[in-house]
Amino acid sequence: MGCCCKVTTLFLLIVAGFSLYQFYPCLFKCHDKPNFDTFKVDDWFGRVMLKANQKIPKDPVDIKSFRLNVSDADLNDLHDRLKRSRFIDHLQDTHFQYGFNSDYLRVVQQYWQNSYQWRKHEQQINSYPQFTTQIEGLNIHFFHVKPKTTAKVKTIFPILLVHGWPGSFYEYLKSIPMLTEPDSNGYAYEIILPSIPGYGYSEQPHKPGFNIPAAARIFVKLMKRLGHEKFITHGGDWGSAISLAISTIYPENVRGLHLVGNFFQPSTFGDFRRMLMAYLMPKYYFGTDDWQRQWEKTFPFCQKFKSMLLETGYMHIQATKPDTVAAGLADSPIGMAAYLLEKFSAWTHANYMELSDGGLVDKFTMDELLTNVMIYWTSGNIAASQRFYLENMQNFKFMQTLTQAQVKVPSAIIEPTHDLMRAPRKFIEHLHENLLQFTDSNVGGHFLAFEEPNIVVKDIRQFSKKLLEFEQQKRKEEEQEQQQKKHDEV
Numbered sequence: 001m002g003c004c005c006k007v008t009t010l011f012l013l014i015v016a017g018f019s020l021y022q023f024y025p026c027l028f029k030c031h032d033k034p035n036f037d038t039f040k041v042d043d044w045f046g047r048v049m050l051k052a053n054q055k056i057p058k059d060p061v062d063i064k065s066f067r068l069n070v071s072d073a074d075l076n077d078l079h080d081r082l083k084r085s086r087f088i089d090h091l092q093d094t095h096f097q098y099g100f101n102s103d104y105l106r107v108v109q110q111y112w113q114n115s116y117q118w119r120k121h122e123q124q125i126n127s128y129p130q131f132t133t134q135i136e137g138l139n140i141h142f143f144h145v146k147p148k149t150t151a152k153v154k155t156i157f158p159i160l161l162v163h164g165w166p167g168s169f170y171e172y173l174k175s176i177p178m179l180t181e182p183d184s185n186g187y188a189y190e191i192i193l194p195s196i197p198g199y200g201y202s203e204q205p206h207k208p209g210f211n212i213p214a215a216a217r218i219f220v221k222l223m224k225r226l227g228h229e230k231f232i233t234h235g236g237d238w239g240s241a242i243s244l245a246i247s248t249i250y251p252e253n254v255r256g257l258h259l260v261g262n263f264f265q266p267s268t269f270g271d272f273r274r275m276l277m278a279y280l281m282p283k284y285y286f287g288t289d290d291w292q293r294q295w296e297k298t299f300p301f302c303q304k305f306k307s308m309l310l311e312t313g314y315m316h317i318q319a320t321k322p323d324t325v326a327a328g329l330a331d332s333p334i335g336m337a338a339y340l341l342e343k344f345s346a347w348t349h350a351n352y353m354e355l356s357d358g359g360l361v362d363k364f365t366m367d368e369l370l371t372n373v374m375i376y377w378t379s380g381n382i383a384a385s386q387r388f389y390l391e392n393m394q395n396f397k398f399m400q401t402l403t404q405a406q407v408k409v410p411s412a413i414i415e416p417t418h419d420l421m422r423a424p425r426k427f428i429e430h431l432h433e434n435l436l437q438f439t440d441s442n443v444g445g446h447f448l449a450f451e452e453p454n455i456v457v458k459d460i461r462q463f464s465k466k467l468l469e470f471e472q473q474k475r476k477e478e479e480q481e482q483q484q485k486k487h488d489e490v
């Protein structure tokens with residue numbers, strides 16, 4: 001028995017124990033609907049604290065146009081700090097295995113200091129219309145881009161695009177012109193691309209408790225304020241979790257759900273029975289030609305578990321004491337670049353750890369990477385972005401409620417081949433009642449839309465086609481039902 005086999009067995013036993021403990025009550029009332037009503041209650045995260053028993057104020061509903069314009073003083077301060085950067089010595093014969101390689105960090109600093117031009121990127125960001133509006137006391141920043149022309153457009157889909165950490169709205173900038181342009185089917189998209197509160201240029205929440213359901217609620221309010229009662233919601237990373245939450249808490253507002261990776265991995269601590277069957281009888285359980293491919297997403301367990309541990313240290317810090325590390329990051333641009341950009345190396349491809357430049361510029365340009373860092377630096381939102389982990393991870397009750405919820409709206413998932421955690425299609429199917437599309441992308445990592453916008457846009461378009469067919473089918477069934485009813489009455 002190899003070490004891996006023992007570890008796997010041990011792990012499965014732990015999972016079994018955990019599942020029994022966790023889901024024992026569920027054996028008797030598993031089909032209860034999760035209670036979402038508490039998530040729908042309005043809250044207030046504004047700077048001015050509410051007094052005890054004070055009624056939640058009404059937000060002004062006006063929408064202001066927004067232009068990014070970082071002050072010269074801030075840019076000078078940044079350059080000053082960059083010039084005075086202090087570096088660590090890095091270990092011989094290592095690359096990114098110990099974290100960000102400091103030799104390469106010097107290269108990043110040189111480029112940032114001497115070649116990188118923020119104003120150019122600021123201008124590019126400002127080439128798309130942006131707005132702010134107040135929701136639950138917070139100033140929410142968002143892009144709102146409509147198709148330029150209505151010629152050749154048959155169907156316009158309103159779509160909400162939600163980013164994650166350590167990304168930002170910037171991950172989706174390349175997708176904007178692709179999505180607003182009509183394709184051969186005549187589909188085009190009206191894009192609403194917000195910054196999560198506490199990320200990018202959305203105001204940070206000023207009191208504890210801002211979590212996934214709060215973000216979901218705020219974004220649904222935003223969409224309604226813009227006149228969209230029903231829309232497609234898309235996301236990756238936290239954006240995937242928020243989009244899932246929108247789809248389960250507010251299904252009446254969702255036309256379709258499109259995800260880069262299913263954030264709540266049903267494989268990790270999911271149903272033990274399913275895990276055991278998949279492990280012991282993969283051919284029988286998966287029952288498809290690609291059973292091996294599906295199996296490899298979860299097993300061998302020890303290997304998967306090890307890489308998960310290796311890549312999630314940051315998460316534990318941010319889910320417990322986010323402000324401590326944020327104090328350092330907010331003070332040092334080079335520290336912030338190392339902390340954020342390391343993720344763009346390891347999460348794009350695990351093997352990039354073996355490269356002296358972390359493979360960073362294989363898939364992204366240094367300009368793109370630094371612009372994302374600049375959004376964190378200039379907004380001053382680093383701490384708030386990290387606190388989102390604490391607010392979510394320390395609230396198991398709602399995490400459990402969300403993970404047990406069935407997705408009933410039509411959905412689609414594209415899974416990057418080099419993403420950290422992946423789930424077999426079969427596991428996903430248990431959670432999504434109307435999974436219209438599942439794409440195993442053969443390229444790309446965690447930041448798929450940033451890395452391969454073409455692939456994500458193509459997947460969204462394919463999903464939209466299936467969505468229209470699904471809606472048509474539904475209408476037909478309803479009509480038939482009504483006719484049957486009339487017939488029965490006669």
Ligand SMILES: *[C@@H]1O[C@H](CO)[C@@H](O)[C@H](O)[C@H]1NC(C)=O
Pocket residue numbers: 067069
């Ligand atoms: C940015 O702000 C400065 C001063 O506050 C102003 O002079 C400049 O015109 C602004 N630029 C843009 C592009 O809005």
